[in-house]
Amino acid sequence: MKRLFCPWRIKYVVSEKEKDCIFCKKLLENKDEENLILLRGRFNFIILNLYPYNNGHLMIVPYEHTNDITKLDTETLMEMMRFLQLSVKALKETMNPHGFNIGFNIGEVAGAGIAEHLHMHVVPRWNGDTNFMFVLGETKVIPEDLQSTYKKLKPVLDRLYEEEKKSQESS
DSSP, X not given: OOOOOOGGGHHHHHSOOOSSOHHHHHHHHTOTTTTTEEEEOSSEEEEEOSSOSSTTOEEEEESSOOSXXXXXXXXXXXXXXXXXXXXXXXXXXXXXXXXXXXXXXXXGGGTOSSTTSOOEEEEEEOXXXXXXXXXXXXXXXXXXXXXXXXXXXXXXXXHHHHHHHHHHHHO
């Protein structure tokens, strides 16, 4: 058996796990860059996934702490879809992916890592992004660090959000 050493993961493995909702906690800290929060709207925010499937993997999260999509009001759902459009545009502009996986994991049995707070995943995909490391070693290689991805996406999302607001005001 071959081994891949990732000593930076030990910090997560041995750390005490959060008892409070990590999304709600990060929102209250007002440390957006440190917490990888890319954009705050009226009802939702966009955050990079701390444990991404691919570079640019982000999540759209409602402020409302719920795990039930049927409890979200129309305004929250509409903004969530607008943020999805902005996210796809920003990822296309900055990272040029060939496609996307977009969706929710609702409930622990469905694979939700944070089951108590609903969130939508947006995962950019490239031809060949699953290689021998993943297939044989069950290891995903993420070539760009999260802070670099944040610095790439943040100004583009800010610009697109402002353009959208101006467009809505003039309508």
